[in-house]
Amino acid sequence: GAGVSQTPSNKVTEKGKYVELRCDPISGHTALYWYRQSLGQGPEFLIYFQGTGAADDSGLPNDRFFAVRPEGSVSTLKIQRTERGDSAVYLCASSQGLGELFFGEGSRLTVL
Amino acid sequence: SQELEQSPQSLIVQEGKNLTINCTSSKTLYGLYWYKQKYGEGLIFLMMLQKGGEEKSHEKITAKLDEKKQQSSLHITASQPSHAGIYLCGADSGAGSYQLTFGKGTKLSVIP
Numbered sequence: 001g002a003g004v005s006q007t008p009s010n011k012v013t014e015k016g017k018y019v020e021l022r023c024d025p026i027s028g029h030t031a032l033y034w035y036r037q038s039l040g041q042g043p044e045f046l047i048y049f050q051g052t053g054a055a056d057d058s059g060l061p062n063d064r065f066f067a068v069r070p071e072g073s074v075s076t077l078k079i080q081r082t083e084r085g086d087s088a089v090y091l092c093a094s095s096q097g098l099g100e101l102f103f104g105e106g107s108r109l110t111v112l
Numbered sequence: 113s114q115e116l117e118q119s120p121q122s123l124i125v126q127e128g129k130n131l132t133i134n135c136t137s138s139k140t141l142y143g144l145y146w147y148k149q150k151y152g153e154g155l156i157f158l159m160m161l162q163k164g165g166e167e168k169s170h171e172k173i174t175a176k177l178d179e180k181k182q183q184s185s186l187h188i189t190a191s192q193p194s195h196a197g198i199y200l201c202g203a204d205s206g207a208g209s210y211q212l213t214f215g216k217g218t219k220l221s222v223i224p
Contacts (some may be wrong), residue, residue: 005155031210042116042214043155044202056211091154100145101212103154 002026004104006092012110013082021077021107025094032075033101034067035091043091049075082111114139115202116215124221125191133186133218135201141181145212152161155200158186188220196222 005024011017022091025032031050035043045059053074060066064082079086089108093101119170125131137146141193142169159168160173161177172189188195198219198222202212 033210042202042216043212045211045213048186048210059211093155095210100157100160101155101159103147105152105154108152 004092004094004102006090006104006107008107009105010110012112014073014112015082015084017082017111019079019082019109021089021090021092021109023075023077023092023094023104025073025075025092026096026102027073029072029094029102030096031073032069032097033093033095034075034077037089037091037106039088046090065085079109082109084111085093087111113204114203114213116213117201118199118201118215118218120218121216122219122221123222127192127222127224128190131188131191131220133151133220134175135184135197135215136187137182137203137207139182141177141184141203143204144175144177144184146175146184146186146204147200149194149200151198153176158199191220191222193222193224196220 007022017065033048035048037043038104047067048068066081067077087110091106093103097103117136117180119134145160146158149155159175164179164181166177174187178183198217200217
């Protein structure tokens with residue numbers, strides 16, 4: 001596609017529920033990143049994929065968070081047993097090699 | 113870990129006025145990125161600086177990286193309402209790095 005696409009744009013869920021957030025990167029971009037942005041803060045790194053593999057998942061806050069990219073294109077961020085503190089905007093970005101990251105518009109997650 | 117401090121946190125200017133936003137790093141900057149974000153939208157890439165003393169311009173926006181490579185400034189000339197948004201600086205930690213650390217952002221409002 002023309003840009004990075006993220007779905008859903010908004011997700012409201014209850015504490016304890018499971019959530020999946022999807023990212024469709026720019027066609028041909030091998031690198032894919034997930035960031036999380038809380039209100040009034042800058043984006044914080046979660047995980048980086050190069051192709052199908054997670055090259056660096058050091059930013060994932062705990063084992064409730066998991067991400068996959070099975071075919072090296074679309075990625076899904078999965079959050080188990082959601083907590084109110086997980087509420088944030090989850091941003092996906094892709095790039096062709098190092099340099100400029102192209103960001104999607106984000107998925108706003110609200111955990112009640 | 114690297115920390116980026118942006119100043120001011122927020123800025124309100126009259127249309128047509130010039131303004132400057134600063135980004136100071138706790139460590140040497142290898143790659144410094146400026147992004148703009150509007151509410152509910154993703155980050156839009158503005159410029160990337162890598163060399164000490166480097167300066168880049170795009171339309172009415174100029175970004176500089178100081179010689180010591182620990183501070184960058186973003187200058188907007190003759191501001192317009194379309195410049196309003198949150199400006200974020202991001203930095204990578206070195207050669208081959210892919211993970212960006214972001215500042216908290218500077219919220220710019222331009223009054224017509």
